Amino acid sequence: MRRLGWLSLPLWLTYAFLYLPIAVLVVMSFNASKTPYTWTGFSTRWYSELMSDDLIRQGFVNTMIVAVGATVIATVLGTLLAVGINRYFRSAWLEAYSLAPAILPDLALAIGLLALFALIGMTLGLHTVLLAHVVFGMAFVAAVVLARLGHTDPSLEEASRDLGAGPVSTFLRITVRSLTPAIVAGALLVFTLSLDEFVIAFFTDGPSTPTLPIVIYSMVRFGVTPEINALAALLLLVSFTVVISAQRLTKLTDTI
Amino acid sequence: MTSTQTAPGRGAARRRALGARAVFAGPGLLYLTAFMTIPLLIVLSYAFLTRGRFGGVKLELTLSNFSKALDSTYLSILGNSVLIAGITTVLALALGYPTAYAITRLPSRWRTVALVLVVLPFWSNFLIRTYAWIVLLNSEGPVNSVLVNLGIVGAPLDLLYNRGAVVVGLLYAYLPLMILPVYAAIERVDPQLQEAARNLGAGKIRAFLDVTLPLTLPGAMIGAIFVFVPSMGNFVVPELLGGGKTVMVGNLIRDQFLEARNWPFGAVLALSVMIFLVVLFAIQAAIGRRINGGARA
Amino acid sequence: MRRRTPAVWVTVAASAVVLAACSSSASSESSSSSAPASPAASAAASSAAPASEAAAPADLSGQTLTVSNWAGYYPEDLAAQVEKSLGVPLTIANHATNEEIMAKLTAGGDSGFDVAFVSGQYAQALNEAGLLEPIDHSKVPNIANLYPEATQLAFDPGNTFSVPYTWGTTGICYRSDKMAEPTSWNDILTPSADNKGKVTQMTTERWLALPALKALGYSINTTDDAQLAEAKDLLIKSKADLLAYDDTTFYSRLVSGEANEVVAWDGWCNYGTAENPDITFTVPSEGSDVWSDTMVILKSSQNKDAAHAFINFILEPANHAWVAENILYKVPNKAAMEEPGVQALFEQYPNMATSPADLLKQEVVVDLGEDSVKYTDLATEVTSS
Numbered sequence: 001m002r003r004l005g006w007l008s009l010p011l012w013l014t015y016a017f018l019y020l021p022i023a024v025l026v027v028m029s030f031n032a033s034k035t036p037y038t039w040t041g042f043s044t045r046w047y048s049e050l051m052s053d054d055l056i057r058q059g060f061v062n063t064m065i066v067a068v069g070a071t072v073i074a075t076v077l078g079t080l081l082a083v084g085i086n087r088y089f090r091s092a093w094l095e096a097y098s099l100a101p102a103i104l105p106d107l108a109l110a111i112g113l114l115a116l117f118a119l120i121g122m123t124l125g126l127h128t129v130l131l132a133h134v135v136f137g138m139a140f141v142a143a144v145v146l147a148r149l150g151h152t153d154p155s156l157e158e159a160s161r162d163l164g165a166g167p168v169s170t171f172l173r174i175t176v177r178s179l180t181p182a183i184v185a186g187a188l189l190v191f192t193l194s195l196d197e198f199v200i201a202f203f204t205d206g207p208s209t210p211t212l213p214i215v216i217y218s219m220v221r222f223g224v225t226p227e228i229n230a231l232a233a234l235l236l237l238v239s240f241t242v243v244i245s246a247q248r249l250t251k252l253t254d255t256i
Numbered sequence: 257m258t259s260t261q262t263a264p265g266r267g268a269a270r271r272r273a274l275g276a277r278a279v280f281a282g283p284g285l286l287y288l289t290a291f292m293t294i295p296l297l298i299v300l301s302y303a304f305l306t307r308g309r310f311g312g313v314k315l316e317l318t319l320s321n322f323s324k325a326l327d328s329t330y331l332s333i334l335g336n337s338v339l340i341a342g343i344t345t346v347l348a349l350a351l352g353y354p355t356a357y358a359i360t361r362l363p364s365r366w367r368t369v370a371l372v373l374v375v376l377p378f379w380s381n382f383l384i385r386t387y388a389w390i391v392l393l394n395s396e397g398p399v400n401s402v403l404v405n406l407g408i409v410g411a412p413l414d415l416l417y418n419r420g421a422v423v424v425g426l427l428y429a430y431l432p433l434m435i436l437p438v439y440a441a442i443e444r445v446d447p448q449l450q451e452a453a454r455n456l457g458a459g460k461i462r463a464f465l466d467v468t469l470p471l472t473l474p475g476a477m478i479g480a481i482f483v484f485v486p487s488m489g490n491f492v493v494p495e496l497l498g499g500g501k502t503v504m505v506g507n508l509i510r511d512q513f514l515e516a517r518n519w520p521f522g523a524v525l526a527l528s529v530m531i532f533l534v535v536l537f538a539i540q541a542a543i544g545r546r547i548n549g550g551a552r553a
Numbered sequence: 554m555r556r557r558t559p560a561v562w563v564t565v566a567a568s569a570v571v572l573a574a575c576s577s578s579a580s581s582e583s584s585s586s587s588a589p590a591s592p593a594a595s596a597a598a599s600s601a602a603p604a605s606e607a608a609a610p611a612d613l614s615g616q617t618l619t620v621s622n623w624a625g626y627y628p629e630d631l632a633a634q635v636e637k638s639l640g641v642p643l644t645i646a647n648h649a650t651n652e653e654i655m656a657k658l659t660a661g662g663d664s665g666f667d668v669a670f671v672s673g674q675y676a677q678a679l680n681e682a683g684l685l686e687p688i689d690h691s692k693v694p695n696i697a698n699l700y701p702e703a704t705q706l707a708f709d710p711g712n713t714f715s716v717p718y719t720w721g722t723t724g725i726c727y728r729s730d731k732m733a734e735p736t737s738w739n740d741i742l743t744p745s746a747d748n749k750g751k752v753t754q755m756t757t758e759r760w761l762a763l764p765a766l767k768a769l770g771y772s773i774n775t776t777d778d779a780q781l782a783e784a785k786d787l788l789i790k791s792k793a794d795l796l797a798y799d800d801t802t803f804y805s806r807l808v809s810g811e812a813n814e815v816v817a818w819d820g821w822c823n824y825g826t827a828e829n830p831d832i833t834f835t836v837p838s839e840g841s842d843v844w845s846d847t848m849v850i851l852k853s854s855q856n857k858d859a860a861h862a863f864i865n866f867i868l869e870p871a872n873h874a875w876v877a878e879n880i881l882y883k884v885p886n887k888a889a890m891e892e893p894g895v896q897a898l899f900e901q902y903p904n905m906a907t908s909p910a911d912l913l914k915q916e917v918v919v920d921l922g923e924d925s926v927k928y929t930d931l932a933t934e935v936t937s938s
Contacts, residue, residue, distance in 0.1 A: 018428070501792065
């Protein structure tokens, strides 16, 4: 391991900052007391109560459907859009347009989408949440990919084409490969944002398919209970396990 | 478009280029038009309409919503939001940039782990994480009891329900949005470039300033946008960590759409924020071009 | 009124009380959240055989119900009980505030909801907007169980478009072990030295203005600019001694000791009392409001017969009592409040015993139409000052 020198300071500072509240949250999930502020003793009852909560389980499934769907669609559309703009348009306006959803007040987008869906008579449900999440997801992917494209060397692609490769294989083998870190970072962003997105989901979701943030929001507005803390701790554990095992299995690092 | 008049060979190339444009940018642009532009136009059209007596909009044209937005109350809220979001962004940059830089210097197998650790907390839930800060910082909470028990302070500090707490909450919420794009930008800077610069006699800091920083500035600017914008629009953190005593533009818009059911005025406020941000980005883009131009020269 | 603790532990608290009282209450087995008596079994339903209840005026087969209520503001197994009793599948969506459900209901088109729970003044607004189905009293015979006062509330006399679900008032919830009983809204607005920085006020506009309007002796429904300006100045001054604006978690701040006195709805103060008996509710001498959370049927509903049957189910004395035991709020149902299970709660939660006559001495909150903008502006100017 190379020495980071003074750079290790901000790194550790960041992790301390990020994980201090997480530690509190995990500790409090084992609190016997119902109130979030005071520790009265160790208990695992909140985890068992959590397990029997159908609303939360259904919310979790709904959220995963939306987050995975939005990530896939937004990553594909956003990457294509970024490459298209960078290679063929080079227009600052188009670039700004493609990034616009990332800078919109989410309430404006939420109300607008709700009005649109009402106007065209589309019933609300997970599909409308998915449609909405792709909008901002695509912008985030495009933004990250564009930032990387800014300085990549198009001559590699030209060389590839000169060597007889078709545009599709050139795109897949040269462009996508050189963009992989940005695409992965973008996809990670979309997944993360979608998983936790509340405002837009609240307005575009139907009554019978609440996503997890909606379920949590309606519970948490009245103060956090240890059951909610337990849920957050479990979510972290699950995502951590998934990521680590995925990394082990695919040796993701080698491609980056 | 005047593509019909060209020589056959160039025409074919043109058509291919047009086709490529359509394949790459077409779906995304169509999608944005359908699900962003049209909904926004609907909302913006509200700005010129009259508030319905019990919510919604009446089809009566008016400009009064705009003049109301120029009231000093709303201008001071905008100023306040810019200040808070600005401080948050600067802090995010100060902490996020070196963090991202440090991650790129890790051995490759640790890099993904380090990145995942940055986003991992965000796979729990925003509200729960924000509440965790209340548990941490409230007058009966662990931070205060440690400070008091160690005799560092005599009485519990007021760590919550002020602007500082809002900044901490926003920084916590959006720091990864700074780290990821900065990481993506730094990661692709060829370390050999820096080494070359140093071989040519530039100091470590010099090499960083002349080579790495200009090349990574677009990423940092994207990161700054990603932090600044949602910070302006966030209404949960001011409400929970600010105790509702600090009002930001996000709260204002939320209140107009929901509590006041004054959609026209909410639309005007949303529009104002968007215009403000567009101007800001135009300035940012202009600076960005100059810096890039300078770097290439 | 609008925000509640998760049903989980309210159920636990309520069930303990009910078990202690252990009467012939509707709730039978281990907890108050378990099976209510079926409507047909309860005496009030009188006349016909059990089957006629479900078969009442219309055939409900093929109907489904989607209802929006505040999270934790209904017994946990409500859906299961409704399904069992009416044979109609019920989906309950949660909202956290009136404002949220209003935005969805007023966006246009079919929101997908059949019944919504909203506060009285919001029901009034929805009705003015033409979004509500008139209540067909012949399909809701249990309206007869309501207190006469509850059928004449100012926002909807005669229950033409709304049926009250709960009602109550706004007052001060305080730690009786840490301070003397507050008697005036000024105890919130200009707290004594010991209580500075240990006070919370509500942030929702009408309730934000309430303490100041009442302290000044004005109506809570005033639209007079001079009165509102006076209230605004008072509220801005009070900000210096305020811990936070909070209308969601105030009771837990009393439990933790972060706050000594908070502006609170009566029913919600009870959640604090359940955890710490020193937490007490009082209404200041200047008076306060009467609010009511109501059930309304949406005009866009495809299941109006089932929606009426649902409201009728809630108004069944045993069922409405079961609701009260679970959420610790007063219900405006005379027969339900006389159930022993509810009566057993009065000692621990005195505000549940407030008589309708006493409650109605306060002022009923009504929607102010165009003038409600004045309250939004006031709230914005106060909180951003």
